[in-house]
Amino acid sequence: MTVDSVIQIKCSCNQYPWGKQGSESLAARICAKTPGWDEDDKGNKTDFKIDENKAYSEMWMGTYPELPSYTIPDGKDLQDVIDENADQLLGQTVAKKFGHTKLPYLPKVLSISKALPLQLHPNKDLSAELHKKDPSNFTDPNHKPEIALALSKFEAFCGFKELQDIEPLMNLDPLKKFLPDVKKPKFDDQMLKHVVNQMLKAEDDVIAETVEGLRKLDTSSFGKDTYIHELIPRLASQYDKTDPGILVALITMNYLVLEAGEGLFIPADGIHAYLSGDIIECMARSNNVLNTGFCPSGDRNSADLFCSVLTFSPHSAEECMLRGEKYEGSSSGKTLVYKPPLSEFDMLVTDLGKGDKETLKAVEGPSILLATKGSATMRAGGKTYDVGEGTTWFVGQGTEIELDSKDGLQMHIAYVE
Template identity: 30%
Template sequence: MEILGNIKTYDWGSLGSQSKVAQLALKNDENFAKEFNESTPYAELWMGDHVSGPSLIKATGESISKIIENDNSSIGGTKSLPFLFKVLSITKPLSIQVHPNKEQAERLHASRPDVYKDPNHKPEISIALTDFLALCGFRTPTELYNLLKKYQPLTDLIGGDTIDELQKQPNNESIKMCYTKLMHSPQEEIVKCIAELSSIFKEGKEDATLTKVFDHCNHYFPNDIGVLSIFFLNIVQMKPGQAIFLAANVPHAYLSGDCIECMACSDNVIRAGLTPKFKDVETLLEMLDFTGNTVEEKFFQSIPVGPYSELFKPPVKDFAVIQVKVPNSVQNYCIENRSNGSIIIVLKGNASAAFKGRELFELKEGSIVFVPACIKSVGLTFNHSDQDGFIAYQALYNDF
């Protein structure tokens, strides 16, 4: 059945028709088209039954949550979908954050339910739809040492002796020492350090990517401690189709671009910077994974599962994502479903689709389909009008 996503208008979203979220919604949602405004930041398109924004059945306007509640066989007998599927459009940086693992989430929710809203973990995968910029995980001890030593304002803030531990003992503990020193730094010292670094970067002689990210973060969050976290974390530049997996306690932030995201259903976030919201510094430092990696190690690789399908299979059961990319030369293709149902969104192209034994319906750019568990596959016949062929993403339970 065709569904409509729930649109979120957070401050960091891309404005109006610059937003991929808005572009897709305008193709598929008549009510959204009536309310569309070029000055509104359209940040997220939610697809699923999350209590904070369940999708609606396109034909009736009924919540997908009620459909599942009335017949949970549509998702294999479970109470709700284990994942939330999204499209994100980002102009301003999102907060630098981590998500607790399942055990930590249960403990935090029990002790502070006002801050940590549920007892679930929140692993995520992000797949770039456009050029996409993110922070993900700590740099290696060697790279971090060289970077902190290169810039005197950072050396003054963190302390030369503390930084030297990265060279003497290049491990998680030395990274933790340096980052703990940063997170405990007085605000006046943070302001001084950022001002001095800003003067250095204005000379235009530093690494172009680092300069771009520093200016971007400092523009939207001047004098925020998160501006200095960019020196500690990997700057990941993604091309369309590339992905990162964000496991529990891995620090990360989305900085700009459009992406597909799939995550376990949870609202648990521990913030470290680039935000006016509450920063739970001590909980953050307790739970952070301080493992240092190279940028290359942060990319998450897909697995071919068909002639035109790639599976992004994270090490959690809550979700997986399949990219379907069918060239113009192919006239028919079949998307397989799984035992707990799935959600499909079309990014490019047009096709006539058929669930077994049911009438044909049109799938086009922006179309979103909930495929219940009783349907084994979706047959597609293409009306190729896009030079890129047909591109869709499918979110499903990870029972591979």
């Protein structure tokens, strides 16, 4: 063995404008604990310190080149350490499965104060095509399905409502103009695609007039979707009343309010926009995105391109949900596994009370661990580690993990095998 199988890492946090301010941001608070790394104005690496004047959106854990993690104490790029010790740390199963030695997944902590861009992440074929044509905007040939696990109350728009719930809304006076001229007897996915395309392409004044028209209606006009009326002013103030995201999200998409511990799965080509809360997100290794709303018009991709790849799954609120299941590799039963239907990763969530013990069996691939809350003693790879709240760790394949919680521990672990 040439290197320890357990390596503490330091991460960094980016500053998209939808992030939470200063120390209100959980992503920033977690990043400050290790501490993570930052860069000064001259591009020199410094310790991460929270600046109350900045909004902090996402802490990234892993080896994506835009915001990589570095080893503690050596300060090496984690991917370089994995590459140099691929057999020991990544293992042949995972190297063969993906044909490379890069970490196939990217976990993040997100702190959301207002709507993220309305987006989808294109499938593998389109990603490869876009990457070839425009590598500076589409940095990966890979798809990017993702999961989001709530750490607090979490509001999100995800997938489409059931058609029978969209149809009556589209018959409201302000919205009829987005329907096709030739109407089919039944509102179907093709009509939905037409509606979304028309909303995304509408002129600013048409959107503003529609939003205003909807605002003037009685709450009861929206049937069971009374939240539409409540959210119009909030979304219009976050961006602008000319933003097409307001109409697409409120009229056609599921609005979900999750509690801590609940999760979502977003497939490739799935429409989504997160609205508020703190979450753990994990995705396949890629950064490709098509944005169409809840962002300045200059940042929007073409409505036709967006609609050409849009999938109609999920098509109800329930279909969006990703639920934790019993994890066979847990000795105490206090770890759940979240298994999205994809090959790049699964996620474990361990919740221990004061003094609880847990043993997690070795997996045949690499893991990234985050002590989200609380602390523990961890024994792994023949050594003992103090796992403080907010610390982040890389664990090589084939390593059993024993945890001894102090005053309780919540840990999120992304892994693949």
